Amino acid sequence: MRHLAWTNLKRHRHSTLIGAVAAGVLIALAYAVGALIDMRPLMHATGSVLEDSRLMPAVMTLAWILLLIFIVAFLIYLNTLLLARRTEELDMYRLLGMPSSRLGGVLIWEALMTGAAALVIGLVGGVLLSKLLAMALVRLMGFQTAIGIQWSLQIAGQLIGLFLLVYLIVGAVNAAFVRTLGHQRGRRAEAQHLPPRLSGWQVVLACAGMLLVGWSAIGTGNYFAWVRPLRQLTGLPGWGQLGLLTFCGILGTYLVFRQSLPAAAFLLARWRVVRRHAKWLLAANTLYQRWRRDHFALWLITLLSTLTIAVLGSAAMLLQLGQREVENSMPLPITASVSNDALVEKKAAGLITRQAKVTTKRMVGKTTLRRQGRDDTTTTLYQVMRLSDYQRIRQWQPNLPALQVAPGQAALVLSDPAFLRRGPAQRLVNAGRQITFPADGRTLAISDLTTAFPLGSAIYFDRGLVVADSDFEAMRGVNDPLAIYWLKETAAGHRVEQQLDDQTQIDYVRYDQAVRKGSKLPTMTKDTDDSFSRSGLNVRRPMARAVDTLFGFAVFITLLMGGAVLVATACILLLKQVTHAQGRAPVRRVLWQLGMPTSQLTGVAYVSTFGVYLAPLVFASLNAFVIVHFIASATAGQTGGLVLVVWAIYSLVDLAFAWLAAQLTDRYG
Amino acid sequence: MRIVTVDHLTKIYGHRFNRIGALNDLSFHIDAGEFVGIMGPSGAGKSTLLNIIASIDTPTTGSVWVGGIDLTQLNDAALAKYRREQVGFIFQELNLLSDLTVASNITLPLTFVPPAPSDIEARLAHVADLLDLTGLLARYPTELSLGQRQRVAAARALITQPALILADEPTGSLDSMAATELLSYLTKLNLEEDRTIMMVTHDAFTASFCNRIIFIRDGAYFAEVTRSGSRQAFFDQIIDMEATINGGGKRRETPRVD
Numbered sequence: 001m002r003h004l005a006w007t008n009l010k011r012h013r014h015s016t017l018i019g020a021v022a023a024g025v026l027i028a029l030a031y032a033v034g035a036l037i038d039m040r041p042l043m044h045a046t047g048s049v050l051e052d053s054r055l056m057p058a059v060m061t062l063a064w065i066l067l068l069i070f071i072v073a074f075l076i077y078l079n080t081l082l083l084a085r086r087t088e089e090l091d092m093y094r095l096l097g098m099p100s101s102r103l104g105g106v107l108i109w110e111a112l113m114t115g116a117a118a119l120v121i122g123l124v125g126g127v128l129l130s131k132l133l134a135m136a137l138v139r140l141m142g143f144q145t146a147i148g149i150q151w152s153l154q155i156a157g158q159l160i161g162l163f164l165l166v167y168l169i170v171g172a173v174n175a176a177f178v179r180t181l182g183h184q185r186g187r188r189a190e191a192q193h194l195p196p197r198l199s200g201w202q203v204v205l206a207c208a209g210m211l212l213v214g215w216s217a218i219g220t221g222n223y224f225a226w227v228r229p230l231r232q233l234t235g236l237p238g239w240g241q242l243g244l245l246t247f248c249g250i251l252g253t254y255l256v257f258r259q260s261l262p263a264a265a266f267l268l269a270r271w272r273v274v275r276r277h278a279k280w281l282l283a284a285n286t287l288y289q290r291w292r293r294d295h296f297a298l299w300l301i302t303l304l305s306t307l308t309i310a311v312l313g314s315a316a317m318l319l320q321l322g323q324r325e326v327e328n329s330m331p332l333p334i335t336a337s338v339s340n341d342a343l344v345e346k347k348a349a350g351l352i353t354r355q356a357k358v359t360t361k362r363m364v365g366k367t368t369l370r371r372q373g374r375d376d377t378t379t380t381l382y383q384v385m386r387l388s389d390y391q392r393i394r395q396w397q398p399n400l401p402a403l404q405v406a407p408g409q410a411a412l413v414l415s416d417p418a419f420l421r422r423g424p425a426q427r428l429v430n431a432g433r434q435i436t437f438p439a440d441g442r443t444l445a446i447s448d449l450t451t452a453f454p455l456g457s458a459i460y461f462d463r464g465l466v467v468a469d470s471d472f473e474a475m476r477g478v479n480d481p482l483a484i485y486w487l488k489e490t491a492a493g494h495r496v497e498q499q500l501d502d503q504t505q506i507d508y509v510r511y512d513q514a515v516r517k518g519s520k521l522p523t524m525t526k527d528t529d530d531s532f533s534r535s536g537l538n539v540r541r542p543m544a545r546a547v548d549t550l551f552g553f554a555v556f557i558t559l560l561m562g563g564a565v566l567v568a569t570a571c572i573l574l575l576k577q578v579t580h581a582q583g584r585a586p587v588r589r590v591l592w593q594l595g596m597p598t599s600q601l602t603g604v605a606y607v608s609t610f611g612v613y614l615a616p617l618v619f620a621s622l623n624a625f626v627i628v629h630f631i632a633s634a635t636a637g638q639t640g641g642l643v644l645v646v647w648a649i650y651s652l653v654d655l656a657f658a659w660l661a662a663q664l665t666d667r668y669g
Numbered sequence: 670m671r672i673v674t675v676d677h678l679t680k681i682y683g684h685r686f687n688r689i690g691a692l693n694d695l696s697f698h699i700d701a702g703e704f705v706g707i708m709g710p711s712g713a714g715k716s717t718l719l720n721i722i723a724s725i726d727t728p729t730t731g732s733v734w735v736g737g738i739d740l741t742q743l744n745d746a747a748l749a750k751y752r753r754e755q756v757g758f759i760f761q762e763l764n765l766l767s768d769l770t771v772a773s774n775i776t777l778p779l780t781f782v783p784p785a786p787s788d789i790e791a792r793l794a795h796v797a798d799l800l801d802l803t804g805l806l807a808r809y810p811t812e813l814s815l816g817q818r819q820r821v822a823a824a825r826a827l828i829t830q831p832a833l834i835l836a837d838e839p840t841g842s843l844d845s846m847a848a849t850e851l852l853s854y855l856t857k858l859n860l861e862e863d864r865t866i867m868m869v870t871h872d873a874f875t876a877s878f879c880n881r882i883i884f885i886r887d888g889a890y891f892a893e894v895t896r897s898g899s900r901q902a903f904f905d906q907i908i909d910m911e912a913t914i915n916g917g918g919k920r921r922e923t924p925r926v927d
Contacts, residue, residue: 196809277785281769281773285766595750595751595756596749
C-alpha cells in the first residue's frame, strides 16, 4: 500500500510538489506567527507603547487562529482540486478490481506522506521566517529590540498535531470518495469533450454580469450625479443600498467568470483576424476552456484578491492618514496652553533649547458656509490669531499655506475639507462670506480657507481665524496665550517628553447661551454639558510613536494575512495551470508535429497563462479600488501614494507567479 | 524526379548497455507522383522511418533527402518550416483539436506563421470539395464519424499543398467501408492532384491501393513489389511477400479486392 502510494506521488510529482510547497509556505507562516506570540520581550515592548500589554498578543492570537482556519480551508480546497484531476486514474484502479478499502488506504498514505513533507518544509521555513517576520514587525513598529531565530517546541508540536490530523481527515475523505467513483463515470466521459458553445441565454447572462459589476462599482463610488437617484429607487436605507451593491458586485463577478469572459474568448476565436493567426486562435480557445472550466475557482480567487488588495490598500491609506493626522494635530515638539506652561518649564528645566509664545483670542462667531451644495449657518468658538504671528509660525511649520488677509478680512481655519471646494476659475466657493462676532458686533469677510491649523489642531477648541494685526487688537475676546517648546534631542529630553505625554491636561471653555449671544465671553471652566474642550498639552514624539506602532502593527497583520491569501490563490492557479498544461501536452505535440514554430507554441503558453492570471487581478483591482475609494471618502483619507505602491507590489507578485506558471506550462506542455 | 532519398539510415534507441536497433542501414528512394506503401512485421521500424522522414524523429546515422534537402542538416526552425510547408502528415490517431471547428482544424497549418496566405478560403473550399467535407466545415470533430474525422485529418495534411504526404496507418481505426472510402480519396489525390504519398500500413488490402510497396524487416530493406496489373493481382503479390517476410511459404486463400 505504501509502495503504491509512493509510486502515485512520484507519478504526480509536479502537482504533489506544488501542493506540498504551498502548504509548507503557509505552515511556515503559521509557525512564524505562533513563534512571534511566544516572543515575550517583543510583546512586552509593544505593550508599553500601546498602553495595554494584552492588546498585541490578543490580536496576534486572533490573527493566528484566522490564519490556521484559512490554511485548513485552503488544504481542503487543494485536495478537492487534486482529487478531481485523478478520478480517471482512480477509476481505472477500481475497474481493474482493486478493493475500495485498499485504494482508500493508499489515498490515506498519500495524504500523510504529503502532509509530512509539507510539515518538514513548513517547520524549517518557519524557523527562518520567524526571524524575518519579527524583524519586519520591529521595523514597522519602530522598536529597537534584538531578534534571534525563534525555535518554539510548543508551537511546532501544536502545528504537527493539527496538520497531521487535517491530512488524516483529508485522506479519509478521499477514501470515502473512492466508493462513489462508479456512479459518475458516464457523466464525466460526456462532459470532457464538449466543443465551445454560445447560446442566446449565455449572451444575456454575459451582458448581465458586466452590467452588474459596472453598476456595483459606479453605485458604490457615487461617481456620477445620476447614481444617487437610481440608488434611492430601491427604497432601502444607506447600508441596505450598500449591501445590495455588494451583492450585485459578487453576483456580477461570478457571471463575468461563468459567462462574460468565456463568451468574449468564444467571440474572439471566431473573429476573422484571430482565426488567421494560430497563436491567438489557440490562446483564445485555451482561455475559453480555462475560464469556462475554472470559473468557480477564478471567482473565489477574485473575491479573495479583492479582499486582500482592499485590506492592504486601506491599511496603507490609514497609516498615511494616521501620520497626516499627527502632522496636522501636533506639528511642533511641544505646544501648551497657559495653564500648562509652568508644568513644562518645571519638568523640562535645563532641557529647553528654544521657546516661543503666541497670543490668541477666544471669540464666538457666526457664519454661513456652503457645504455639499447647501448653505449651513453655524455659531461656534474661534481662536483668533494675528497675521504676523501666523507668518512667524510658518517658519517652524512649513506645511502652512501663505494666506491673503487684509484689514476687515479673515482667513478661516477648519478641519472639514468639504468647505474648501472650489468653483469656476478655481475660486473658493466660501470666499467672500461674512463672519459676525456677537460680543462686539464686528463683521469680517472671509478671504481664504485652510485645513492646516497653525500650531496644530490639537491646541484648538474648534475653528481658527487669522486676521490682520490691527483687527486683532480691536477685537473683544479672551486672551489665550499658547507656548511652544523645543527640547534637547537627548535621551533625557525624550524621557521628559514621555513624562509630559503621560500628564493628561484638558482645557474646557464655557459655551452656554449667554456666551453664544455675546453677553459673556468664553472663559475657562470645568467640564460641563455646555463646554468646548482641547488638549492643553501636546507632545509630538510619543504620539507619533504610538501612531507608528499601532498602524505599523495593523499593516503587519494585514501584510501577513494578505501574504497568506496571495500565496494560496497564486498556488491554486499555478496548480491548475500545471495540470492543464500536462493535459494539453498531446495537443502541443501535435502542433509541433504539424510545424508550428517553438516560439509560437511558447507564445500560446504565455498569452493563455497571463490571461488566466490577469482576469482575477484586473477585476480584483477594480473592486478593491472602489472599496478603498469608498473607505477614503468615509475617513477623509487619500487613495494615492502608498495605496498605489501596495497595489503595485501585490500585482508584481501575482505577475511573478503568472510568469512562473507560464514557464512551467511551456516546459511541461 | 526523385523526391525522397533514404541513404543508409540507422536508428538506435536506448543507451550503451541496452541498445535497440529500429532501423538498420536502410536505403531506398521515392519518385514524385508515386503512391508508396511501407510494410513489414510489427517492430520492423515502419513508423520510425515515417517519423524520421517527417522530421519528428532524428536518425542515429545516415541521411534523408526530401525535395533535395538533407534533413539532418536543418536546425529546429528550418525543420518546423519543412514540416509546415513540405510535408503533410496523416496520423493514425487523427490528432484533431476538439475545440476547433473542422474549418479551423484544416486551415491551422496555414496560420502558424503570419501572414496567412490570401487564398486560404479558396484552398479550404478546394480540399473540402475534394474530400467531400463542404457541409461539415462548421462542425466540431466530436460531431463527426470516425471516417469523416480521418478525411478532415487528410484535408489538413493537404491544404499546405505539400510535396509529400505521409500517412501512418491511416485506416487503422476505421471500419472497412470508411477505410475503403478514405483510400479512394488518397488514390484520387495521387492521380488527380499528382501528390506523392508514402503510407505505412500492415494491412495488405490497404496496401493494394498503392503502386509500390517497400517491405522492411528488422529495420532493413527486405524487398519491394510494384503494381503492374490489376489491384487483385497486386494484392496477391503483397500477400505472397508478407508470407515470405513472415517466414511462411504457403499461399493463403485471398479475398477479392475489386
